[in-house]
Amino acid sequence: xxxxxxxxxxxxxxxxxxxxxxxxxxxxxxxxxxxxxxxxxxxxxxxxxxxxxxxxxxxxxxxxxxxxxxxxxxxxxxxxxxxxxxxxxxxxxxxxxxxxxxxxxxxxxxxxxxxxxxxxxxxxxxxxxxxxxxxxxxxxxx
Numbered sequence: 001x002x003x004x005x006x007x008x009x010x011x012x013x014x015x016x017x018x019x020x021x022x023x024x025x026x027x028x029x030x031x032x033x034x035x036x037x038x039x040x041x042x043x044x045x046x047x048x049x050x051x052x053x054x055x056x057x058x059x060x061x062x063x064x065x066x067x068x069x070x071x072x073x074x075x076x077x078x079x080x081x082x083x084x085x086x087x088x089x090x091x092x093x094x095x096x097x098x099x100x101x102x103x104x105x106x107x108x109x110x111x112x113x114x115x116x117x118x119x120x121x122x123x124x125x126x127x128x129x130x131x132x133x134x135x136x137x138x139x140x141x142x
Contacts, residue, residue: 102139110135 053061100108114135121127 105137105139108137110137 114132117132117135118130121131
């Protein structure tokens, strides 16, 4: 029995050592690739800076850089707007609107109603956390 246990421990140790070696090899390869990319970019920058540029070339490059920057800024703005729209949609999907007559709404206590609803979920469905966070009343469109 102890031999089996020792054999299992040895296989686990060898597997973990093999995994560690594989991870180290992968990290070394990725670092080498990153360093190669950095060197190639650095060399291309050195070559481009060593060449004499005309005024037209310099302005064309700066215009291209500005266009790229403005495009990335626009893309970020669009992403933020899409995220805001998604948040609004999620909120709209979660909310529940109940319309009652004005007379009923006057005697309406939002705190007590929220607690009653959450208590019902607790007693009937065994849900311990609150289901309803807030209850409000609005007199618009009446």
